[in-house]
Amino acid sequence: MSPPTSTRSTLAEALRGWPPPPLDPAGPHAGAVAALSWALFGMFVAVLLVVVAALLVALFGKPAWRRRLAREKAIWIGGLAFPVVVLTALLVWGLTLTRDLTAAPQPGEMRVRVTGEMWWWRVVYLDGEGRAAILDANELHIPAGTPVTLELEAADVIHSFWIPRLAGKLDMIPGRRNILRIQADSPGVYAGQCAEYCGGPHALMGFVVVAHAPAEFERWRAERLAPPAPPPDAFAARGAQLFETAGCGACHRVRGTGAEGLAGPDLSHVGARRSLGAGILPNNHGALAGWIADSQAIKPGNRMPPYRVLSGEELRALAAWLGSRR
Amino acid sequence: MPIRLAAVAGAALFVSSCQETAVQPQPMAGADPARGRRVIEQVGCGACHLIPGVSWPQGRVGPSLDGFGSQALIGGRFPNRPEILARWVRDAPSLAPRTGMPAMPMTEPEARDVAAYLYTLDAR
Numbered sequence: 001m002s003p004p005t006s007t008r009s010t011l012a013e014a015l016r017g018w019p020p021p022p023l024d025p026a027g028p029h030a031g032a033v034a035a036l037s038w039a040l041f042g043m044f045v046a047v048l049l050v051v052v053a054a055l056l057v058a059l060f061g062k063p064a065w066r067r068r069l070a071r072e073k074a075i076w077i078g079g080l081a082f083p084v085v086v087l088t089a090l091l092v093w094g095l096t097l098t099r100d101l102t103a104a105p106q107p108g109e110m111r112v113r114v115t116g117e118m119w120w121w122r123v124v125y126l127d128g129e130g131r132a133a134i135l136d137a138n139e140l141h142i143p144a145g146t147p148v149t150l151e152l153e154a155a156d157v158i159h160s161f162w163i164p165r166l167a168g169k170l171d172m173i174p175g176r177r178n179i180l181r182i183q184a185d186s187p188g189v190y191a192g193q194c195a196e197y198c199g200g201p202h203a204l205m206g207f208v209v210v211a212h213a214p215a216e217f218e219r220w221r222a223e224r225l226a227p228p229a230p231p232p233d234a235f236a237a238r239g240a241q242l243f244e245t246a247g248c249g250a251c252h253r254v255r256g257t258g259a260e261g262l263a264g265p266d267l268s269h270v271g272a273r274r275s276l277g278a279g280i281l282p283n284n285h286g287a288l289a290g291w292i293a294d295s296q297a298i299k300p301g302n303r304m305p306p307y308r309v310l311s312g313e314e315l316r317a318l319a320a321w322l323g324s325r326r
Numbered sequence: 327m328p329i330r331l332a333a334v335a336g337a338a339l340f341v342s343s344c345q346e347t348a349v350q351p352q353p354m355a356g357a358d359p360a361r362g363r364r365v366i367e368q369v370g371c372g373a374c375h376l377i378p379g380v381s382w383p384q385g386r387v388g389p390s391l392d393g394f395g396s397q398a399l400i401g402g403r404f405p406n407r408p409e410i411l412a413r414w415v416r417d418a419p420s421l422a423p424r425t426g427m428p429a430m431p432m433t434e435p436e437a438r439d440v441a442a443y444l445y446t447l448d449a450r
Contacts, residue, residue: 281370281373281383282368282369282370284369284370284428284430284431285428285429285430286369286370286371286373286374286427286428286430287369287370287373288428289374289387289426289428290370290373290374290385290387290388291373293374293387293426294385294386294387297383297384297385297386297387298373298383298385299383311424311426312424312425312426312427313423313424313425313426315426315428316419316425316426316428319428320428
């Protein structure tokens with residue numbers, strides 16, 4: 001039995017490090033936000049220096065300088081004109097930026113609907129007519145170098161979608177559809193995290209974006225649309241049967257089987273994900289089996305009950321079947 | 327006299343060697359416990375086991391590994407010896423086909439590092 005190849009939980013690695021991810025943009029949309037952040041920071045430093053200098057002059061300066069500082073002109077310029085001009089400019093900059101980042105989808109643009117759920121992400125790739133083409137969860141695949149429009153929704157409470165290196169935060173609000181545009185300039189893996197407290201295991205609600213080179217992305221898309229492969233061996237086939245008899249299909253969907261549940265994450269390609277449990281565990285047979293047997297010990301409060309009726313061998317068979325759904 | 331001395335020395339050696347095996351962790355030649363702990367975190371052993379030194383997750387599917395270094399058996403069936411443990415953590419089903427512990431994605435040297443870390447978990 002060969003273990004699956006993806007063994008890294010990318011989340012922890014990608015949210016740490018120096019420079020911090022929000023200041024280390026990997027695409028134009030995050031870059032624009034980072035530029036504004038640096039401008040604000042520079043402004044703050046400049047104003048601080050001017051104010052401290054004025055204070056020092058007022059306290060210890062020569063009488064001539066102090067008189068100058070007390071003139072009405074200084075108040076008009078330093079106290080009114082300067083803040084009004086600078087703050088208005090920053091406001092216009094910020095609002096224009098927000099408008100550009102959240103503009104309505106253009107025809108022909110790749111669209112993906114991401115729905116925040118307690119405590120995972122539903123990912124639906126839409127075709128040209130806006131119909132669901134590929135269902136997935138907790139991971140988003142995009143072509144590098146191309147803008148992708150995300151339609152952000154929430155199923156239950158307010159969540160916030162945040163991939164620090166690709167875009168700013170945007171809330172997911174029940175009953176609303178917010179548009180966010182992201183772009184990764186080069187292939188790579190970019191981690192995200194729910195940024196709005198949404199109850200219990202909110203801190204364990206991670207997300208992974210995988211940017212592929214364009215040709216690689218087309219291959220990925222073709223794989224996802226191709227008919228699903230049968231179980232690779234007898235052990236995995238036993239897992240597939242267990243999946244059916246244990247009733248997993250009531251909540252989970254696996255393409256090409258009778259499992260059509262939509263309450264939980266789609267598992268049609270779970271074996272190909274970089275992580276399990278919404279960006280928190282490495283993806284391998286051990287973590288899969290452990291999650292199925294008792295996910296409550298790993299992510300307390302999540303909606304999946306512990307499955308204590310399965311024997312060790314059955315758990316491994318299930319993990320082998322799910323690991324083969326790539 | 328020389329015979330007596332030799333007997334005493336022999337007895338002392340015997341006693342000290344007993345103490346050594348009781349107190350010191352089992353030898354895992356050339357393996358690095360610190361690296362083993364990183365491997366444990368990377369592959370997610372904590373999904374099923376409580377492992378001292380690994381803060382999260384602390385799974386309850388398999389046994390707690392607290393004090394594993396002084397535990398007599400692996401998986402309740404095999405003597406707790408380094409070479410068996412290194413094989414067990416990497417591919418438990420090859421030793422016990424009905425176990426719930428799956429083969430884990432790690433290399434042989436990594437498995438030895440993991441075993442070395444587990445031998446540092448001595449209940450004292």
